[in-house]
Amino acid sequence: MAGYSLIPVANHELPEFDDSHGNFFEIHLDKLFYVGDNFTLHQVTYTINQKILIIENSKLYGDPDQCINFITSFSQxxxxxSLTDEFSYLIPLIHDLPQILYIYIYSNLPENVSYSSTDYSKLRAIVNQNLPDADQQLLKDVEMFQRGLVSSHPNHSKKQKTKLLIQEPLIIEEYLVVWIADNNDSDTLDTTSITKIIPRLDFSFDIQHCIKMIQTSRANNKIFLVSSHSETETLFKEVAHLSNILAIYVFDRDQRLTITLDDSNTKWCGLYSDLESLAIQLSHDYKRLKETSSLPISSFHREQNEKTVRDLNKESARFLWLQLLIDILIRTSCYEQAKEEMLDECRTYYKDNVILLRKIDEFRDYQKAFEFQKRALKFWTQDSLIQSNQHHIANTYAHLDAAYRHLE
Known part of the structure; x- marks a missing residue:
């Protein structure tokens, strides 16, 4: 904050900012910044004519409610x-806000802070607030962000499934590129061709920080590791065996690296001297690995001539969608219109299958609402319909979504 003055400004005197202009805010939350409910402390500078200019992208708050209300008032x-010790309890509450890119704790006793980046991936640093260089990490990250070397995409930790039969949180895989480089490389690297393939690109220049970041990364983070660092061999020895590392590349534009790598390592994807070749290989590997990714679950799966219990490493998606379909049928409202709308969707989908169209017409003849719900499960799970065709339904989300509209 050196070079700026701090003055309180009445909230009603503040001009409204345009969310579409500018790309970040630097926010500091400290009880020392509290100046009343109707005022906010601001960093300002003065013109030659002593006109006050407010530093628009810097905000100082002493009240956590004011701070959070401001953060949630914009989206772009x-x-x-940064938070001081007394406000560190907010981390679990604000961590998943999409606006927040990084969190910093300014502490009197950093070693006593109970939060860590292992549990909260946006927690960038815990620093001693009494040190003269306490802002060093924050300022460096802001500079990297302005240069486009820090992803603006927040981590997606967990998403909830539709609350039907399956209600536990579903871990969603997130793909990212981690690039470790020497400092003097960053100014001349145009990574647009990489971010077009995988939008999230995290740069690092410190070898130990990069190793720690990868080792403590969430299990759902799947990493394509690119290195143009002079200590590439050290890095690979530390992280190549980790399960969240999908592929490893070396970028050596000036052919200055002297490294010996184990060609037997299946994650090793080659050495490249130009970004275009690297991007082509990365795109190929990304598509291949994403297509072969599956949900590793084991559960009951009923299928003709198969064992009742089986490991669904390859057919998990079909199984999950079938369970959703069954649950939709159970919860479908018991009135005639719902039945007809569902059957119309089925007729549209099976328009070229004469046998199934005939069976749908037979099902239509169940006129009583009680009979409809009672016999629906039996009809839709018998071998002649779902068991022989469930892979079509399981892979057609649009039809399930249409059926789901008939729920209460």
């Missing part, structure tokens, strides 16, 4: 937020 910008 990203936030670098």
């Amino acid at each position: 910008r990203k936030v670098f937020i």
Whole structure:
């Protein structure tokens, strides 16, 4: 904050900012910044004519409610937020806000802070607030962000499934590129061709920080590791065996690296001297690995001539969608219109299958609402319909979504 003055400004005097202009806010939350409910402390500078200019992308708050209300009032910008010890309890509450890119704790006793980046991936640093260089990491990250070397995409930790039969949180795989480089490389690297393939690209210049970041990364983060660092061999020895590393590349534009790598390692994807070749290989590997990714679950799966219990490593998606379909049928409202709308969707989908169209017409003849719900499961799970055709339904989300509209 050196070079700026701090003055309180009445909230009603503040001009409204345009969310579409500018791309980040640097926010500091400290009880020392509290100046009343109707005022906010601001960093300002003065013109030659002593006119006050407010530093628009810097915000100082002493009240956590004011701070959070401000952060949630916009959607287009990203936030670098620092908290002092007394406000560190907010981390679990604000961590998943999409506006927040990084969180910093400014502490009197950093070693006593109970939060860590292992549990909260946006927690960038815990620093001693009494040190003269306490802002060093924050300022460096802001600079990297402005240069486009830090992803503006927040981590997606967990998403909830539709609350039908399956209600536990579903871990969604997130693909990212981690690039470790020497400092003097970053100014001349145009990574547009990489981010077109995988939008999230995280740069690092410190070898130990990069190793720690990868080792503590969430299990759902799937990493394509690119290195143009002079200590590439050290890095690979530390992280190549980790399960969240999918592929490893070396970028050596000036052919200055002298490294010996184990060609037997299946994650090793080659050495490249130009970004175009690297991007082509990365695109190929990304598509291949994403297509072969599956949900590793074991459960009951009923199928003709198969064992009742089986490992669904390859057919998990079909199994999950079938369970959703059954649950939709159970919860479908018991009235005639719902039945007809569902059957119309089925007729549209099976328009070229004369046998199934005939069976749908037979099902239509169940006129009583009680009979409809009672016999629906039996009809839709018998071998002649679902068991022989469930792979069509399981892979057609649009039809399930249409059926789901008939739920209460």
